[in-house]
Amino acid sequence: MGGWGDEVPLHESVTTQTKSQRMLDRAKRSIPGGVNTAKRRVQPPLCIRSGSGGRMETLDGRLLIDYHAAYGAVLLGHAHASVVGAVAEAIERGVLFGLGVTEGEVTLAEKIVQHVPSAEMVLLCGSGSEATLHAIRLARAVTGRPKIVKFQGAYHGFHDYVARNYLSVESRVGRCDPFSAGLLDAAVENTLVCGYNDLAALEDLFSRDAGCIAAVLVEPIAHNAASILPAEGFLAGLRALCDREGSLLIFDEVITGFRHHLGGFQAIAGVTPDLTTMAKALGNGFPVAALGGRLEHMHRFNTSDGGDVWFAGTYNGNVPGVAAALASIEFLEHHDVHGHLVRLGERMRAGLREIAARASVPATVTGYGSVFTMCFMEGPVARYEDLLRNDAELFVTYRRELARRGVFEVPENLGRSHLMYSHTDSDVDLTLEAAEHALRAALDSIARRQPGDILLEGHP
Ligand SMILES: Cc1ncc(COP(=O)(O)O)c(C=O)c1O
Structure with a gap:
């Protein structure tokens, strides 16, 4: 799965076109925008070749721990x-x-x-x-x-x-x-x-x-x-x-x-x-x-x-x-699927809270059972209006940095993440380690950004 440190590129090369990008370009000639659901276009461009258990493999041959889980449709694991x-x-x-x-x-x-x-x-x-x-x-x-x-x-x-x-x-x-x-x-x-x-x-x-x-x-x-x-x-x-x-x-x-x-x-x-x-x-x-x-x-x-x-x-x-x-x-x-998922979900939410606290970043980790989202804002999260305080730029940048480190959460503002039954304690450990690095990298990259550089695609 590659390393979990700071220097893991998402693609084989950042200068040549990736296979995912080439597939999307080909797709755009016959499919409007190249994808079959509006929200399937992510940055950087990503296409998937296969999935097994808690992971999916990109067309470029990278394995990602998958917390997208097809918007939560996959509960037990890919190709269960x-x-x-x-x-x-x-x-x-x-x-x-x-x-x-x-x-x-x-x-x-x-x-x-x-x-x-x-x-x-x-x-x-x-x-x-x-x-x-x-x-x-x-x-x-x-x-x-x-x-x-x-x-x-x-x-x-x-x-x-x-x-x-x-x-x-x-x-x-x-x-x-x-x-x-x-x-x-x-x-x-x-x-x-x-x-x-x-x-x-x-x-x-x-x-x-x-x-x-x-x-x-x-x-x-x-x-x-x-x-x-x-x-x-x-x-x-x-x-x-x-x-x-x-x-x-x-x-x-x-x-x-x-x-x-x-x-x-x-x-x-x-x-x-x-x-x-x-x-x-x-x-x-x-x-x-x-x-x-x-x-x-x-x-x-x-x-x-x-x-x-x-x-x-x-x-x-x-x-x-x-x-x-x-x-x-x-x-x-x-099988005690929900017992396993609740336990991993609680570990994940607690771990993410600690990471945000160590980085002195205001964060509220929401979720229930197998679902979790790290929102970059002070709580509480009780009404929709509360979510408008979320730092969307940090949210999306953090998730792109996570993907660079082999952990996929949809890089879309307020997108939730889902554990699958195939995920393990060791996946949670790897994820939390990656999250610590990703948050630091996201904060650094935002600090270096110039006004006008913001890379969000029309999300609130
Ligand atoms: C709560 C809820 N209801 C309905 C739908 C629509 O389901 P589908 O995408 O299968 O049409 C979704 C899709 O995400 C959903 O989250």
């Missing part, structure tokens, strides 16, 4: 033997049939119903965005109301229903902040935005839009906003307000589900939503997602006789996705 073995075996008998149901789909639904408290019934789809879209449409049908509430800083997918007020810059907080051109105004306007952990503001929205709010959609831990934790009573307060107002409570457990507990964060918090969306860790990297919820609501989908809410998807319940999800759940049932 029990998952890829189950998928390889299953697809020998076909990949997709598109009618009736397979035994795997039934067993997977039964497993989710068994583990996830709110899931009395389950439908499978292909991605987290699909799951949140279906959940919102169902909530509108059930309540006959047009509006939903999401929280500032939350990300729930790419579709119009939720495409606003993600990592808003300060001047856009409290205002309409769509994150794309081409959105339907009506969709954006019917999505109200509330401050996370602010029950009083939600009360205000409910009184302002009385009888119009179909659902409150929440990431139970605000992982897309540096993992702000729910304040004591916040999730229970959402439950009580939704009950009082006749709105549905939707937990978006696309990140928290399976990563923190087999039953999702709802099993830890003891708060049961009406609907739950799941994806990412469910399939350990394979594209599979699920929507679970109360029986009477789920029967509104037109997969049931008399259902009037359209539910479809050519790839729903595909064989590899289902096999991957079943193998992942079975692995979680039989």
Whole structure:
């Protein structure tokens, strides 16, 4: 894996073009921007050849300890033997049939119903965005109301229903902040935005839009906003307000589900939503997602006789996705994955706090279980507005320095990092050693920078 000191170049040569750069240049001729998701362009340019366990190998032949974990989708580790073995075996008998149901789909639904408290019934789809879209449409049908509430800083997918007020810059907080051109105004306007952990503001929205709010959609831990934790009573307060107002409570457990507990964060918090969306860790990297919820609501989908809410998807319940999800759940049932991840996560957060303290840098290490983020700011981190104090330049520069030392955390402001089950104590030791050097190097490089040199790409 190379050294962990100060002088480890990310690429074989800093003067010649790297293989990653050449691949991206080639890609740009047939793929807009060269990548298939907006956030996959990182600096310096990086393409991946393979992954195994807790590491990935770049096209340039460098091994990186991977805490990106595909935005948290890979929980057990890259190419995890029990998952890829189950998928390889299953697809020998076909990949997709598109009618009736397979035994795997039934067993997977039964497993989710068994583990996830709110899931009395389950439908499978292909991605987290699909799951949140279906959940919102169902909530509108059930309540006959047009509006939903999401929280500032939350990300729930790419579709119009939720495409606003993600990592808003300060001047856009409290205002309409769509994150794309081409959105339907009506969709954006019917999505109200509330401050996370602010029950009083939600009360205000409910009184302002009385009888119009179909659902409150929440990431139970605000992982897309540096993992702000729910304040004591916040999730229970959402439950009580939704009950009082006749709105549905939707937990978006696309990140928290399976990563923190087999039953999702709802099993830890003891708060049961009406609907739950799941994806990412469910399939350990394979594209599979699920929507679970109360029986009477789920029967509104037109997969049931008399259902009037359209539910479809050519790839729903595909064989590899289902096999991957079943193998992942079975692995979680039989191994203490979460115990291992929580222990490593606590070591990592404590170690990073010590490193920042030794460097006399204001830092708050946020996170939960396997997720961690070192924000360069004084605490507390309880509201989205707190994150605006983060030193974005130091955050991104530090992560680029980390990558130079063989540790990959997304070099994007406020990006969270994820441990995988394949990571070990020795990975944490190597990471903390690299972090100490990377922080020093980042501080030095910022001190040497001239005004106008700042290398951030449009992040808040
Ligand atoms: C909480 C949450 N919900 C939904 C999504 C959308 O999932 P997908 O990218 O699979 O469409 C994401 C993606 O990062 C997410 O973090």
